[in-house]
Amino acid sequence: MFERLRWAFAFVAVAGWVVSARAEVHFTDVTEAAGLSYEHGYTIDFPFDTQIIAGGVAAGDYDGDGWVDLYAVRGDIGANLLFRNRGDGSFEEVGEAAGVAITGEQGSGPTFADVDGDGDLDLVIGGIRGTPIRLFANRGDGSFEEVTASSGLFAHRNTFSAAFGDFDRDGDLDLFLSHWGLSGDTEHLWRNDGGGVFEDVGQGLGVGPAYRIRDYTFCPNFADVDDDGWPDLLVTGDFGTSKVFRNLGGSGFVETTGPEITDENGMGAAVADYDNDGDLDWFVSSIWDPSGEPAGNWGTSGNRLYRNRGDGSFEDVTASAGVRLGYWGWGSCFADLDNDGWLDLFHVNGFFLERVPFFNEDPSRLFMSRGDGSFEERSVAAGLDDRGQGRGVVCFDYDRDGDVDLFVANNRGPARLYRNDGGDANRSMEVRLRGRGGNTQGIGARIWLTTGGLTQMRELRAGCNFESQDPAVAHFGLGEATEVDELRVRWPDGDEEVVRNVPATRFLELVEGQVAGTVPAIPTLSTAALVLLGLLLGLAATARLRTRRQER
8 A cells, every 4th residue: 555655655755757748759660760761581482480580780889989770680581780870860880890791590589789998899790590688898999809709608598589698796797688489597697707708697696597398588688677786687578478586685686576477478578666656667568459359379369567665575466557468469668758757668560370461561659658557559650660570679779869769670671760750849958977996887777766756766687678779878857857867876886876956968878986976964164154164066967978979
């Protein structure tokens, strides 16, 4: 009862702020103009299930110029592509020059992360049907070098998706890989030694045994769901095998999957605090069949939204949230598309079946938050009626105009970039972190932003939407606010830093150890002296923030 009251009070407390900050968004297909026209496909006419599933795209600023780039796998019809963001609304393809134009392979789930802790993003690429996993180290000059052999990484099974997180909090990024289709208790959880060399440790740390008999893992995410400072694991799995693993202080994991985890065909995932109550919730895309009668070995009951009760356990709020009806769902992401301070939800769909043609042209789904825990489906009205074979999706501000755009990686078809038009009617702030040590992007850090009576929380991820990732940045919608009352960061090692009264600049980079701390109380000083000291400390704090503005 207390949890329900607390949740309801949170919405009531900021209802006025939400109403005053409504904005209409519409999306425009700018794929060709942006230079992102390409197709994914295979050289055979009748693909296997694994080929129908595989694909995806990685998103991250690999060259460190402040603009998010994309790396796309293409099946085996052509070379994989690296799209460098020019910063003018367009991309240039540089895969061959960068050394990552892989040809003749069937890649899946590419992911950017700084695995060797040198400050730039490296690239891991999974694969199916004999395509090996590959790891490319970023040389720091715009090119990559393959280091798979020396990294210790291998995969004897299909690898669809990847996620990075520092589960043992030793300052570097560890790795989880998904292997749908063949059972086995190895090759899931990989510990990083700090230099980009990995060891398969899942079997001994409580993760591998869960998949000894049935391994249908699709989409992993490291996420601190119980708020104890240690990254837990949320693993979306097909055929009723989605699982929750609680982190035991870095020494291992224990499965805590509850009876409320009932998705029948978990595929994609989005992890975020959608209800602004301060903890991480979990959306799982699945299969909804309007006929209600499965024509094969799948369920029909649709997506799931698991709301965190605040202690790492979940309750199923799918029906009350209105997000169940999603067709054959895959890649998913939470993002504040209208910058009103509440996270919206987008996911892609589709599956090719000759005997069930209904799923062949499933539309994408856009669920806009009402700010009360429920959503309204608005894909057609917003110009997002994408009917390709959607697999991967990226939510990111590719043109840095202050609102979140959408990139869709389709299986055996053309990709699509949808520009957000209208979201920037409200203000926003995008926060990037620069951490000390090997976790240079601050993966696993939490950022709280408070303004106008509303506190939003983001946890930085190098995780999985499904065979795809969002960049490791925190985007906050500010509504009409011109100032952030408080910005608080909890770094992966547990240290916290706070800065107050921050101007609502569009882009911020916070450097660990250089963010202002809480102003201490000094009772021996006069009131006037305290006021003056507070002003001086506030000015000093603001000066320490590295800000970058983007003029429209």
